[in-house]
Amino acid sequence: MKQRVNALLRDKFNCDVILEKPKDRSFGHFATPIAFSLAKELRKSPMAIAEEIATSFNESEMFSAVESVKGYINFRLSESFLDEYASWALSHGDQFGSSDKKGSILLEFVSANPTGPLHIGHARGAVYGDTMLRLGRHLGYDITAEYYVNDAGNQIDLLGVSLQLEGRSSLLGESVEWPEKYYRGEYLSDLAKEVVTLFGEEALRDESRQKELALWAKDKILALIVEDLAAINVHFDTFVGEASLYNEWDRVMAKMGEGVYQNEGKTFIRSSDLGDDHDRVVVREDGRPTYLAGDIIYHNQKFERGYDDYINIWGADHHGYIARVKAAISFLGYDSSKLEVLLSQMVSLLKDGEPFKMSKRAGTVILMSDVVEEIGAEALRFMFASKKCDTALEFDIEELKRQDSSNPIYYIQYAHARIQTLISKSEKSMDEIMSSHLHGLSADADGLLFEALLLPEIIEDAFESRQAQKVPDYLKVLAGRLHKFYYDTRIIGTEDEAKLLKLLLVVALSIKTGLSLLGIQAKDRM
RNA sequence: GCGUCCGUAGCUCAGCUGGAUAGAGCACCGGUUUGCGGUACCGGCGGUCAGGGAUUCGAAUUCCUUCGGGCGCACCA
Numbered sequence: 001m002k003q004r005v006n007a008l009l010r011d012k013f014n015c016d017v018i019l020e021k022p023k024d025r026s027f028g029h030f031a032t033p034i035a036f037s038l039a040k041e042l043r044k045s046p047m048a049i050a051e052e053i054a055t056s057f058n059e060s061e062m063f064s065a066v067e068s069v070k071g072y073i074n075f076r077l078s079e080s081f082l083d084e085y086a087s088w089a090l091s092h093g094d095q096f097g098s099s100d101k102k103g104s105i106l107l108e109f110v111s112a113n114p115t116g117p118l119h120i121g122h123a124r125g126a127v128y129g130d131t132m133l134r135l136g137r138h139l140g141y142d143i144t145a146e147y148y149v150n151d152a153g154n155q156i157d158l159l160g161v162s163l164q165l166e167g168r169s170s171l172l173g174e175s176v177e178w179p180e181k182y183y184r185g186e187y188l189s190d191l192a193k194e195v196v197t198l199f200g201e202e203a204l205r206d207e208s209r210q211k212e213l214a215l216w217a218k219d220k221i222l223a224l225i226v227e228d229l230a231a232i233n234v235h236f237d238t239f240v241g242e243a244s245l246y247n248e249w250d251r252v253m254a255k256m257g258e259g260v261y262q263n264e265g266k267t268f269i270r271s272s273d274l275g276d277d278h279d280r281v282v283v284r285e286d287g288r289p290t291y292l293a294g295d296i297i298y299h300n301q302k303f304e305r306g307y308d309d310y311i312n313i314w315g316a317d318h319h320g321y322i323a324r325v326k327a328a329i330s331f332l333g334y335d336s337s338k339l340e341v342l343l344s345q346m347v348s349l350l351k352d353g354e355p356f357k358m359s360k361r362a363g364t365v366i367l368m369s370d371v372v373e374e375i376g377a378e379a380l381r382f383m384f385a386s387k388k389c390d391t392a393l394e395f396d397i398e399e400l401k402r403q404d405s406s407n408p409i410y411y412i413q414y415a416h417a418r419i420q421t422l423i424s425k426s427e428k429s430m431d432e433i434m435s436s437h438l439h440g441l442s443a444d445a446d447g448l449l450f451e452a453l454l455l456p457e458i459i460e461d462a463f464e465s466r467q468a469q470k471v472p473d474y475l476k477v478l479a480g481r482l483h484k485f486y487y488d489t490r491i492i493g494t495e496d497e498a499k500l501l502k503l504l505l506v507v508a509l510s511i512k513t514g515l516s517l518l519g520i521q522a523k524d525r526m
Numbered sequence: 527g528c529g530u531c532c533g534u535a536g537c538u539c540a541g542c543u544g545g546a547u548a549g550a551g552c553a554c555c556g557g558u559u560u561g562c563g564g565u566a567c568c569g570g571c572g573g574u575c576a577g578g579g580a581u582u583c584g585a586a587u588u589c590c591u592u593c594g595g596g597c598g599c600a601c602c603a
Contacts, residue, residue, distance in 0.1 A: 020545080031546085033544095036545075155602080155603055281601045316596085316597055319597075387538095390531060391531080391539085392532070413565095414563085414565055417565095477550085486562085488559095493562075
């Protein structure tokens, strides 16, 4: 809708015009302060310019009024335009707000190590990534959702050790000496039990079998992670294992050329040439590659697959890592600006105002599955999607368990359900409703319709600015307008019934579409 | 110390391509239709947009600076 208005204005002014939504709807649907910026150029007062521009729109069919007020130019869309647009939206169903954007994107997110279940911080990245995925796909981008599995290196060795020790300690009752670093948690003793039934007790004591057990456990844990993600409606297209990439090693190193050098028996990358604090070790003296090595071959592989753009969603604790990965990409001969790294900040939980402690067995980590069990997948998704991901976040579990207006997800679902109830109560046929014309609407009805029709620009704005929270914000506002309208306006049995229901169908469509882009299904009944 | 993200109502957060009177939910106080789901609606209370400076018609929004907080600063992942 805004695009159509914008296109018209662009023709007129030969440049992009800033269009904003006035806070006070009595000013119209859109407004622009363009007269202020033209004032200097034209050496006239903003008010005179605005007046002149406004009158030049008198003939336009798109607007019922264009007025200048204190230098602003306010546009009021005509009813015929709004009605036509509403019909167009309804005929597109769940494709409303979709677009034909071109371009392929490789979106990597979550990528949690397969050494334990997902915690609450992973959940934020998962929800944010999946929301961007849904928004981008709705807009037409060809996006691949990828999970990078760190199935090589120290953490896998550590997993094998931890598994054996946990089994010997909790199942066999042996007293064991714990190393400085090891994994712990209920999942490990569950896995140890399985080890005993599958491989026998001896497998827990045989150090030569650590690697074998670790790789076995890694697959089991990854399956657990996939299951946890499915529970919040997050799915990946591809999984790339770090270990599988190392046969490319020599070729990739050759490709890096002057970007790497040898010193004291180690291999370094010249990342300090490209903005990093200092050069980084890629291969240690004993020949073992570092974590960065895996990421170098992984990113080489990504770029060889030839996407137009790359997005990585990382936890904020990885932000120091961006410079070196980008340096590697440049040395490999690719355009590192094609990689966009989005950071999701830390999460902490409150329960009734107190820090939320999980079971002792799970250690200090707050498991995502525990939170899902407490508040449900929808509330979790909505909560994470509603916050900018670059702000550290605290939230209270109890608030999200409530089922009233204090819990936005119920508030929005209830708005959708109310509309469905009205539709089913009405004796009007769908044809009758759809063929009615939205004219003679009250100011409230007009405002509600306009809000509902804004969905497409909200989706585009949210995706392009990478600010997923714009969608939930919009849905809250739209639901609020619906509830107020419902309270103020009698619908069933009035002479306006058909056209008001058409209006409400547009609202329901936007709510349903918006929710589905958040991975949440709209409810017809509560 | 360096880098980075942040600082908006008592709390949790929106608003930040510079624009009209700074918003919402929670909390607290008080109201509401003989009308389709009261899981709703309305009103009140509550602000030095952390402090200071700069830019300009105009700053919560841009820039500089001080203060305060989170997260990094590995041959760990």
